[in-house]
Amino acid sequence: MVGINATRLFSTLYGQTLNVGRVMTPTLAMAVMREAAIAAFKPEPFYTVQLQLDGFTAASGRFKSRAEAEALKKDCSLAKVTKAESKEKAEKPPALYDLTSLQREANRAHGYTAQQTLDYTQSLYEKKLVTYPRTDSRFLTEDMAGSLPELIDIVIHTFPIKDVDSIPIHAAQVVDNKKVTDHHAILPTKELQKYNLDELPSGELAILQLIADRLCVAVGDSHRYAETVIELESGGNRFTAKGKTVLHNGWKALVLKQCDKNTSGKDVQTLPSVVTGTELCILGREIKEGKTTPPNGAYYIGEPEIMGDVAAWQIGRDRILAVQTCEDGYDYTLFDGEYQEIDGGQIDNPDLSMIEARKDILESFGLENRELRAMVYDDVMEKAEKITGKIMASLHDIEPKRRDSVMEKLAQKSAQIPFVSANRSKTPER
Numbered sequence: 001m002v003g004i005n006a007t008r009l010f011s012t013l014y015g016q017t018l019n020v021g022r023v024m025t026p027t028l029a030m031a032v033m034r035e036a037a038i039a040a041f042k043p044e045p046f047y048t049v050q051l052q053l054d055g056f057t058a059a060s061g062r063f064k065s066r067a068e069a070e071a072l073k074k075d076c077s078l079a080k081v082t083k084a085e086s087k088e089k090a091e092k093p094p095a096l097y098d099l100t101s102l103q104r105e106a107n108r109a110h111g112y113t114a115q116q117t118l119d120y121t122q123s124l125y126e127k128k129l130v131t132y133p134r135t136d137s138r139f140l141t142e143d144m145a146g147s148l149p150e151l152i153d154i155v156i157h158t159f160p161i162k163d164v165d166s167i168p169i170h171a172a173q174v175v176d177n178k179k180v181t182d183h184h185a186i187l188p189t190k191e192l193q194k195y196n197l198d199e200l201p202s203g204e205l206a207i208l209q210l211i212a213d214r215l216c217v218a219v220g221d222s223h224r225y226a227e228t229v230i231e232l233e234s235g236g237n238r239f240t241a242k243g244k245t246v247l248h249n250g251w252k253a254l255v256l257k258q259c260d261k262n263t264s265g266k267d268v269q270t271l272p273s274v275v276t277g278t279e280l281c282i283l284g285r286e287i288k289e290g291k292t293t294p295p296n297g298a299y300y301i302g303e304p305e306i307m308g309d310v311a312a313w314q315i316g317r318d319r320i321l322a323v324q325t326c327e328d329g330y331d332y333t334l335f336d337g338e339y340q341e342i343d344g345g346q347i348d349n350p351d352l353s354m355i356e357a358r359k360d361i362l363e364s365f366g367l368e369n370r371e372l373r374a375m376v377y378d379d380v381m382e383k384a385e386k387i388t389g390k391i392m393a394s395l396h397d398i399e400p401k402r403r404d405s406v407m408e409k410l411a412q413k414s415a416q417i418p419f420v421s422a423n424r425s426k427t428p429e430r
Helices: 002-014 024-040 066-075 099-110 114-126 142-158 190-194 202-218 251-258 354-364 377-396 400-416
Strands: 045-053 056-059 078-091 223-234 237-248 279-281 284-291 310-315 319-326 329-336 341-347 372-375
Touching: 045 066, 045 223, 045 237, 056 223, 066 284, 078 237, 078 341, 099 114, 099 202, 114 202, 142 190, 142 202, 202 251, 223 341, 310 354, 310 377, 319 354, 319 377, 329 354, 329 377, 341 354, 372 377
Parallel strands: none
Antiparallel strands: 045 056, 045 284, 056 237, 078 223, 078 279, 223 237, 310 319, 310 372, 319 329, 329 341
């Protein structure tokens, strides 16, 4: 009744039909507000100091003025390793498509609108080349697991992948009866082998290949890598270097071959093995200038929160999580209640929404059942930088022997903080 009455009211007031609804109107308002924020956005410069060390590069946090960065650059003579850790992580393959995730991927890969994707998929369904498209599930039922090997064999012969004759099939990754309601995830059908695909319009063929490729990827091996983080202190400031070593490409190797690419395109440095307390010679120093970017114009609506490029939450009383998007997915940092960093890492899966990424992170630390409260990302990071700066400044002013003693005590205190080490292999399938 609210929508009906409000529609009549505003249509009468303004002399034209204006539809008003309790869901539609607030959603439209949020979209308009975001577009207004983007239009009014003015990029601001920021500066970071980068140190060239033996075999790798470390960067400071952001400074609003170049003078602050210049001052830090002059103060840096030696860099002392305050933290060095490497963790082996695993990233499970992306889940099969439901209609929403297929529409999102088709828009990213081919620029199709949601309606175009639905029309193409509906036409493929009517030709019996794919299963029912209007589904909200990304999983299959247990009775379908036995038919996957034959279906995948048909797919890789219909859409050949260079140097791939067979792929590993982990059916358990895509099977979950509890997550299937009326219809299961979208799949190609065995009719592929009987149909002349040259007769398909280009749009339908593109959508069919997306669905077929995702089936092969979703049942593949996990992508395993070692993530290394080195933190250093120089000039009373903290510098960080992050690196990654791929241990087993898994499903990502298949994605690259499907795209006919040799590399992921992202330059990730490999860090050397260092020991906490080691002093490293600085081979070079430079200031890098960047500019802030406007809010993301794309929304992921999965619950009352609407996410952009960054987000932060207080988790219970003693944890704070900050997440930001990056080229291959999401970077995250977990703080204690006093804004001291506990852990951090990256989720290399751009197919996840911000909310889905947050869910995976919380589950990896055993925090999924705690109460969440939204926070302002910039405020969280600013407070964290101030806390780190105070610690570094206090250590810089005391004698070396006592400084080492304080660092040892801080390390002991951090070791006593209970938390589950982040392990992406424990992340539930998406």
